[in-house]
Amino acid sequence: MLIEAKRLAKIYANEGIETPALLDATFQIDQGEFVSIMGPSGSGKSTLMHILGLLDRSTGGEYRLEGRDVVSLSDDELARLRNEEIGFVFQAFNLLPRTSVFENVELPLLYDRNSAENTKERVMAALKSVNMEHRASFFSSQLSGGEKQRVAIARALVNNPKIIFADEPTGNLDSKSGLQVMRIFQKLSEEGKTIILVTHETFTAEHAKRILRMMDGRIVSDESVANRRFADQENMLLK
Amino acid sequence: MKLSDPYRIAYQALSASRLRFFLTVLGIVIGVASVILVMSAGASAQRLILGQVESVGSNLLAVLPGASEEDGPPAMAFGVVSKTLTNGDLEALRDGRNIPEIVDAAGYVTGTAIAESDSEDIVASYQGVSASLPNVETVKVESGRFFFPDEDTRMARIAVLGSGVAGKLFPNGDALGKVVTIKRIPFTVVGVLKKRGSGTFSSTDDIIHIPLDTAQKDLLGIKYLNYARAKVGRTEDVDRVKTEVYRLLNQRHDIEPGQEPDFSVRSLESTLDILRSLTNVLKFFLVSIAAISLLVGGIGIMNSMLIAVNARVREIGLRKAVGARPGEIMFQFLLESIIITLLGGIIGILIGVSFAYAASLIIPKLGYDWQFLVPLSSIGVSFGVCFVIGMVFGLYPARKASKVSPMEALRYE
Incomplete structure (x- = not known):
């Protein structure tokens, strides 16, 4: 089991007033799954992703990653896990400005404590998997939105993590670029990567195999997608 | 990383x-x-x-007439005229049998008067100094010479000019052999000193030097010294020689132990x-x-x-x-x-x-x-x-x- 969450909770306490952002989240995610976390804004989907992605700590419940209890880990240990096991894709791409595509993708390797070896090959392989190797020497500002997000995906892949978290990855993209990005995620899923996608759009969410629906900090449904969308086919329609 | x-x-x-x-x-x-x-x-x-x-010399001792505190200003500074330092004291300091560490010593008297040349007349400071001055202070002669030792006692009416005063009295240059008149007494210029720069301390540029005895008798009519300076061979001996000078002059001035001396000795080192x-x-x-x-x-x-x-x-x-x-x-x-x-x-x-x-x-x-x-x-x-x-x-x-x-x-x- 890759991810095990049991009664996971996040409650913000501000001057004695407690505001729950996440309550009683219990679920499991297997290696290789493609899961959408869906819900309107304020539903707690981002909070859940922050906790699952080790960006934030829960205030209650249990969270095991690959069978390991991560609640008690130190900041440094969490940073190491994020570096080795997790890749992030953000809505706003978050590429470093005035920095080349290559260096952007290289970023996680800078903080990799295991291997400083064959950096170049790994960066180029990651760029190749998103068809961006021809832009390696470009600056991030010279890219289109879709290209930026593909570079961001390459950055998430470069350390060969087990899980990719994508937070509204198509939110800033036109529909064609959005489909391209979804196609990459589906391809990665087929190759065995675990992908957790956070979105508020049903259309995007239905590219996954499974959807966790959230409302007011709680998981309200957890089911497989009956009519899964495939970005390959939709892409053809768009053309 | x-x-x-x-x-x-x-x-x-x-x-x-x-x-x-x-x-x-x-x-x-x-x-x-x-x-x-x-x-x-x-x-x-x-x-x-x-x-x-x-540049005056760090191994110099100054002997001043009148008692004064070690760190305070000398009595002279308050306009007190002390007559307690004499030519005899100077000779005693110069006598190698008394304090062998003293290389040489010079006596000084100073005054201000109108000095006249053929064309100019200015108010100038003059200094009566022993011929031994060059042995004590660094005095560099630009042209001519400094006094000979016997000119001290011969009451020679000669002068050695500082570079500044030479320029003022003889704007056309070449002061050597010319006559400077101070208090109606003519002095023949035998030397001009090198320019020493606008030092704050003891610049000789604006001073007319004349032999000590001549200045005392002809110009000032006194028998005492304003001050004396003694050069010690080695800087490390300065403090010891200072004590020796006190002992020597106490003896000469009949100062009993415990009595305050009527002179004071200062080293440049303390000033430094x-x-x-x-x-x-x-x-x-x-x-x-x-x-x-x-x-x-x-x-x-x-x-x-x-x-x-x-x-x-x-x-x-x-x-x-x-x-x-x-x-x-x-x-x-x-x-x-x-x-x-x-x-x-x-x-x-x-x-x-x-x-x-x-x-x-x-x-x-x-x-x-x-x-x-x-x-x-x-x-x-x-x-x-x-x-x-x-x-x-x-x-x-x-x-x-x-x-x-x-x-x-x-x-x-």
């Missing part, structure tokens, strides 16, 4: 905001340059002041000590003022780094999200502020040293014996202070950066 990576990241970050970087470095440059300049100027000024005193401590105080005072600008530069760094942390909060969040540990973020920001200070330090040292050098080219033209001195300690101190400032003022912003939550990367505006 490779060892060179933090430097690469710092370089990228600094080159990304060049203006901010430049202005922050400038703050340190100004601070360091002013510290260096002030320390250098302080050292040069101290050298100048001490040098002028030393006073001047040295005075100029040191002045130096530290100036440096501390200059150090304030360095402090302001440091606050500039802190300000600039805080702005950088705020501006790059998403970048920091991203770095943390992809695995940067808090310590690595902190080190990176600390590195940036240290780079700023060290770079500012190097440029500041270069600018400070060049300004000090420029000053050493200009100030001598104003007539001062100004040396180009940059104390090595000032460079070491500046570098050390820069490093400390970079650390201290960079620490808070760096800590702040290290505490940025990785969730900042996901915040979408």
